[in-house]
Amino acid sequence: MSSDFEGYEQDFAVLTAEITNKIARVPRLPPDEKKQMVANVEKQLEEAKELLEQMDLEVREIPPQSRGMYSNRMRSYKQEMGKLETDFKRSRIAYSDEVRNELLGDDGNSSENQLVKLREERAHLLDNTERLERSSRRLEAGYQIAVETEQIGQEMLENLSHDREKIQRARERLRETDANLGKSSRVLTGMLRRIIQNRILIVILGIVLVITILTAITFSVRGH
DSSP states (O other), X not given: OHHHHHHXXXXXXXXXXXXXXXXXXXXXXXXHHHHHHHHHHHHHHHHHHHHHHHHXXXXXXXXXXXXXXXXXXXXXXXXXXXXXXXXXXXXXXXXXXXXXXXXXXXXXXXXXXXXXXXXXXXXXXHHHXXXXXXXXHHHHHHHHHHHHHHHHHHHXXXXXXXXXXXXXXXXXXXXXXXHHHHHHHHHHHHHHHHHHHHHHHHHHHHHHHHXXXXXXXXXXXXXX
16 A cells, blocks of 8 residues: 555656746746646646545555554645645746736737736636635645544544453453352352251261160169
């Protein structure tokens, strides 16, 4: 399981390095190449997000006792992803400004409406980006809560399993104690029975002895 995560991790590192390099190159490129580069970066950002999703799934499959280290690495990668998106957004805004300047360079008066339109589109784009970021943060928070809830549930199940084992051992000890008490009761009953039998035998022997003595006395008196 960890080998799959590390494979995605390596792919993510290579991809983010490429994205960082391309974002830095965007302001220095000619307009045609710049447009193509922006589209390329957008595609690679989507690929990086998909890798993060795959890594998230892999982390969820890791046992809770070993998950902490991978969760920390995931938080670092998500922060790196957020920084890349912010840098790209700034680069894209600069690109939009250059397009605006090119339009105004042709005819400033006739391009006023286009300038207003570009500003509205940029504001709309920023608004949508902020909404996506807020939604992403909410999803991440929800996912974190779900992961923590799952961990708590697993810990509770483990505790219940331990408690059940303790109860079973206690029941076994009670059964053994009951069996020992049964044996002790039978031994005591046998001892009492033998004591009673011995006392009855002593009484009978005493009676026989008394009768014998009385008989001997009776014959002795008659003889005189």
